[in-house]
Amino acid sequence: MDTEQLMMKKSLYEGETWLGKPPEIEESRIEKTMEADVVVVGAGLAGVAAARAAAELGSTVLLLEKCEAPQARSGDFAVMDSRVADVWGRRDVDKVQIVNDLMRDMAYKVSQNILRRWAEEAGEAFDWYLEGYPDIPVLKTTAEVPPEGTKCWIQPRRCPAPESFENGTERFKCYQTTAWVRPTHIPVFQGNVQMLMQTGLAQCLFSAPVVKLLREKDGRVQGAVAQVGQDRYIKALARKGVVLSTGDYMSNAEMLRRFCPGMADTPQLWLGRDKNHSPSNTGDGHRMGMWIGAKLQDSPHAPCAHHMGSVFGASGFVLLNTRGLRFVNEDAPGQQIGSQIENLPDKTAWQFVDSNWPEQVRRVHPN
Incomplete structure (x- = not known):
């Protein structure tokens, strides 16, 4: 898609207040220019994983994060062919069928290529992620109690499955592939941050929200501008590429009502806060991308907000x-x-x- 077409796409939202405009920053307010092979915007789970992978491949990395420390949440990982699958006897899963079922359940609004890659590589990626906490115990059943004093462990969901369970007859398929890192995967996440820093190829700047992306005339995104203080900025230039991993927009009320109005009144459970104690998931990356010509996927797209049923979950009462x-x-x-x-x-x-x-x-x- 050429630049003219991209700008036409951008104009679809022109004048809508949620989009805003990129800030005009005078060169005199940029106190430093930094360079790296890869610039990663956002130090959540995706950003830290991207930064660690790039550094392990020999690239220098600059990781920029708006909060005061790396951020991560959740604890369920759907994996196939991970080493933990052997412990539970769950390795032989029909990945093609999983992808086909998910495509149908999501009304074919998602990318089949992305889902297929997830199914093929999730197990390997999970094992790689666990390198951040190499001695983590893997329990054999959902009911097993971890050893006393265990800080973090892996447990299967619904293992063993109920006697009456037969996936082939279920209207909604429920493949037994979920690894549950309990009570939280944050120790594993922090271990990945340490592994990143131990490469000696990464620099991390915290309380440094990126406020705009820099794009060359040929369309290549060459870097970003991050705010590091009151009217103080740094310019981060990327020799190879920029990775945008800034999370969702569930704490941006205007964007939520514009694209996912049904979720506008969903309870906000997110814990990430910036240095001003404001929610961190405010759609910064979405808007910055659109400012330089990217297009947001047409709604309805998947919101990161749900309550997963009712008091007894999905029990059929x-x-x-x-x-x-x-x-x-x-x-x-x-x-x-x-x-x-x-x-x-x-x-x-x-x-x-x-x-x-x-x-x-x-x-x-x-x-």
């Missing part, structure tokens, strides 16, 4: 709206149930359980 009416077949995964609750005018549902609910829950969550 009766759900009623506030008018006392059923509104969905409850035999569905948490994401789908969550979407239906989000569609209700008041985003509120009541869940009614049987008197023998402990026995029923054990059939769904045996551990």
